[in-house]
Amino acid sequence: MTGAQMIVHALQQEGVRALFGFPGGAVIDLFDQLYDAKLPFYLTRHEQGAVHAADGFARASGEVGVCIATSGPGATNLVTGLATAHMDSVPVVAITGQVATHLIGNDAFQEADIVGISRPITKHNYLVRDVDELPRILKSAFYIARTGRPGPVLIDVPKDVQQARTKKEYPSSLDIRSYKPKMNGHLPQIQKAVKAIESHKKIVIFAGGGVVASGASEELRELSKKINAPVTTSLMGLGTFPETDDLALKMLGMHGTEFANYAIQEADLLIAVGVRFDDRVTGKVDKFAPNAKIIHIDIDPTTIRKNVEVFIPMVGDVKRVLREMINLVEPKDQPEWRQQIMDWKRNHPLRYDNSNGRIQPQYVIEQVADLTDHNAIIATEVGQNQMWTAQYFNFKRPRAFLSSGGLGTMGYGFPAAIGAAIACPDQTVIDIAGDGSIQMNIQELATAVTYNIPVKIIILNNQSLGMVRQWQAMFYNRRFSQTCLRKNVSCPPHCDGSGDNCPTYVPNFTKLAEAYGAAGFLVTEPKEVRPTLEKAMNTPGPVIVECRILEEENVYPMVPSGEPLNNMIRGMA
Amino acid sequence: MRHIINLVVENQSGVLARIAGLFSARGFNIESLTVGKPFGDETSNMTLVVRGDDWVIEQVTKQLNKLIDIIHVTDVTENDFVGRELALVKIACPANKRSDASEIANIFRAKVVDISNRSLTLELTGSESKINAFLETLKAFGIKDVARTGPIAMLRDSNVRPD
Ligand SMILES: Cc1ncc(C[n+]2csc(CCOP(=O)(O)OP(=O)(O)O)c2C)c(N)n1
Numbered sequence: 205m206t207g208a209q210m211i212v213h214a215l216q217q218e219g220v221r222a223l224f225g226f227p228g229g230a231v232i233d234l235f236d237q238l239y240d241a242k243l244p245f246y247l248t249r250h251e252q253g254a255v256h257a258a259d260g261f262a263r264a265s266g267e268v269g270v271c272i273a274t275s276g277p278g279a280t281n282l283v284t285g286l287a288t289a290h291m292d293s294v295p296v297v298a299i300t301g302q303v304a305t306h307l308i309g310n311d312a313f314q315e316a317d318i319v320g321i322s323r324p325i326t327k328h329n330y331l332v333r334d335v336d337e338l339p340r341i342l343k344s345a346f347y348i349a350r351t352g353r354p355g356p357v358l359i360d361v362p363k364d365v366q367q368a369r370t371k372k373e374y375p376s377s378l379d380i381r382s383y384k385p386k387m388n389g390h391l392p393q394i395q396k397a398v399k400a401i402e403s404h405k406k407i408v409i410f411a412g413g414g415v416v417a418s419g420a421s422e423e424l425r426e427l428s429k430k431i432n433a434p435v436t437t438s439l440m441g442l443g444t445f446p447e448t449d450d451l452a453l454k455m456l457g458m459h460g461t462e463f464a465n466y467a468i469q470e471a472d473l474l475i476a477v478g479v480r481f482d483d484r485v486t487g488k489v490d491k492f493a494p495n496a497k498i499i500h501i502d503i504d505p506t507t508i509r510k511n512v513e514v515f516i517p518m519v520g521d522v523k524r525v526l527r528e529m530i531n532l533v534e535p536k537d538q539p540e541w542r543q544q545i546m547d548w549k550r551n552h553p554l555r556y557d558n559s560n561g562r563i564q565p566q567y568v569i570e571q572v573a574d575l576t577d578h579n580a581i582i583a584t585e586v587g588q589n590q591m592w593t594a595q596y597f598n599f600k601r602p603r604a605f606l607s608s609g610g611l612g613t614m615g616y617g618f619p620a621a622i623g624a625a626i627a628c629p630d631q632t633v634i635d636i637a638g639d640g641s642i643q644m645n646i647q648e649l650a651t652a653v654t655y656n657i658p659v660k661i662i663i664l665n666n667q668s669l670g671m672v673r674q675w676q677a678m679f680y681n682r683r684f685s686q687t688c689l690r691k692n693v694s695c696p697p698h699c700d701g702s703g704d705n706c707p708t709y710v711p712n713f714t715k716l717a718e719a720y721g722a723a724g725f726l727v728t729e730p731k732e733v734r735p736t737l738e739k740a741m742n743t744p745g746p747v748i749v750e751c752r753i754l755e756e757e758n759v760y761p762m763v764p765s766g767e768p769l770n771n772m773i774r775g776m777a
Numbered sequence: 778m779r780h781i782i783n784l785v786v787e788n789q790s791g792v793l794a795r796i797a798g799l800f801s802a803r804g805f806n807i808e809s810l811t812v813g814k815p816f817g818d819e820t821s822n823m824t825l826v827v828r829g830d831d832w833v834i835e836q837v838t839k840q841l842n843k844l845i846d847i848i849h850v851t852d853v854t855e856n857d858f859v860g861r862e863l864a865l866v867k868i869a870c871p872a873n874k875r876s877d878a879s880e881i882a883n884i885f886r887a888k889v890v891d892i893s894n895r896s897l898t899l900e901l902t903g904s905e906s907k908i909n910a911f912l913e914t915l916k917a918f919g920i921k922d923v924a925r926t927g928p929i930a931m932l933r934d935s936n937v938r939p940d
Contacts (some may be wrong), residue, residue, distance in 0.1 A: 319791065320794065323791070323794065323795060323798055324798055324802050327845075328845045331790070331791070333790075348845060380845070381848055382786075382787060382845060382846060382847055382848040383845050504843070505839045505842070505843070506836065506839040506840050506843055509832070509835060510836065
């Protein structure tokens with residue numbers, strides 16, 4: 205078998221259902237093999253689209269997402285996507301071509317040291333120097349990507365290695381002596397945690413992306429019900445606990461709900477499950493959960509005690525550890541605490557002003573949620589669109605919210621939605637976008653149209669880079685430096701956003717959709733929102749719905765960066 | 778505090794870059810790093826000296842453990858250990874000062890490894906403090922060059938301490 209044949213063989217052995225990628229000289233041998241292989245291949249229009257699509261495929265399905273790119277610029281175009289997957293612990297295998305081994309280090313045509321470049325943004329990576337090593341490396345890459353704390357793995361395969369022959373077989377099993385994720389929790393620690401649960405009265409569970417990765421939503425629900433503890437989630441944990449449940453606190457942190465943030469600040473015991481205490485979650489870290497002892501369960505020991513002091517650390521697979529805890533803990537209630545939570549939820553709900561006759565972005569999200577019975581797979585871009593989706597959709601299940609949480613990558617949502625739609629062909633897949641972000645990977649409309657992938661893009665068009673503009677409005681004296689997307693050469697250098705003769709917005713998204721052969725709808729009135737969304741859902745293939753929303757709407761509540769969680773700016777009354 | 782951390786790593790290309798990258802990306806400082814292959818070509822042993830408070834050292838050891846190519850991480854400073862460095866020192870030493878120099882060498886149990894009309898090169902192994910003291914004493918001659926490894930270290934099984 206040649207190296208290229210071995211790669212195809214490995215992909216088949218690993219049960220890969222879809223490949224995303226883009227060809228080039230250094231992978232031409234591999235693509236030659238793919239020409240006849242029975243492996244669905246999706247040609248994206250940019251390598252960034254390929255890696256995000258692989259990531260979206262992985263997040264929606266729980267399988268490993270796979271993408272392929274050529275050497276040099278093909279490989280460097282993967283960088284943002286790898287970093288995105290790395291920050292959010294998503295299993296992706298990226299295969300890149302490399303110049304022939306004898307040329308490596310010579311600044312050869314289209315040579316880039318992608319193994320060096322991607323080292324800090326992958327879980328692991330390999331340069332294959334000998335075709336005989338290829339089978340073991342391929343097997344290890346898939347194994348490492350999907351086990352433990354998942355993450356992206358890159359394999360760089362020089363052109364001559366793709367051409368060379370090997371007699372080695374693809375291994376059926378694998379033992380990596382230096383990589384043995386610890387799955388089972390330590391029983392004495394679990395017993396300690398159970399004791400702590402029994403002796404506290406204001407318990408909050410805080411769930412994150414680790415619960416999704418480990419498939420532990422059921423255990424999370426069981427534990428919450430058994431001890432009557434409310435559950436808040438990070439952005440990455442959205443959907444692990446049904447957000448309409450009485451015990452749901454929804455998202456916490458910078459744009460979390462008031463009731464989640466109050467509950468955190470009042471709690472006496474915090475059970476943190478599969479989270480890493482990001483600064484967007486904790487606010488000022490030494491004022492985070494000041495009255496609580498923290499139990500922290502995570503498969504990655506480095507997350508424990510990295511940002512916050514932990515009372516009971518537990519390293520292990522959260523599904524197993526939660527199961528043990530459920531088995532050992534006595535049922536309990538915390539009626540006063542539940543009452544307090546109910547009061548907070550009643551008195552401080554998420555809310556927005558619906559009285560100005562303009563389309564409110566929050567309203568659009570509520571309508572999308574209602575129309576899809578809170579069951580669609582929702583990808584988002586980054587910024588206000590992402591936060592409004594997180595706040596107002598009310599997710600019911602895991603793997604239904606795909607968003608770049610850790611890296612905050614604008615341009616992630618649309619290609620990720622394409623990947624998700626390919627992974628889950630019988631589900632509705634929607635990208636909620638900002639008008640800025642969507643332009644970062646808009647070329648993938650060609651991919652969606654050519655493969656007839658029915659992703660619906662809903663653009664919340666505020667004609668600006670809204671989230672940055674919000675910070676400028678709140679903390680930078682309305683100095684809107686480079687955040688207005690209408691601005692053109694005729695505008696004065698300074699403009700605080702109140703101009704009457706603003707230029708027309710570019711591009712015309714409806715025509716853009718049509719240029720690609722997709723359908724496009726423009727909505728300017730609140731009453732048109734629902735019917736247009738219905739029309740979009742009933743239109744086959746990819747659709748863009750552009751909603752002209754109130755330009756200067758902000759995301760509230762907001763905890764200013766570096767403040768404690770209870771210092772929330774509420775916005776409207 | 779100063780910690781000596783022993784690593785056993787797969788002898789793969791890029792391991793050193795991974796370790797160096799980890800330290801620079803997370804803002805930890807490596808004071809010294811020694812690499813050798815005492816057990817053949819498959820694995821390498823490394824000794825790192827790292828300075829930091831408990832939090833830093835805990836993160837360093839956990840992050841090192843997380844690197845896929847690292848097989849074993851031991852913080853020897855947590856236990857009783859033997860630590861040794863090797864130094865080569867070239868001092869200015871005309872013929873008439875040789876006996877003074879060799880007296881000092883004898884006291885420290887250093888070896889003379891090169892000799893010329895103007896200089897003398899000495900070799901010494903020992904604990905860090907012993908090597909510091911040796912260099913201090915040799916200053917009187919004029920030190921022309923020093924090559925010094927970082928420490929390598931091993932846990933003690935006994936409680937006996939010969940020095
Ligand atoms: C690739 C990239 N560049 C820059 C940023 C910084 N950034 C964060 S949010 C944001 C504005 C996004 O604007 P838009 O997509 O229109 O969304 P909105 O906030 O208006 O909903 C920017 C520029 C980013 N997150 N990602």
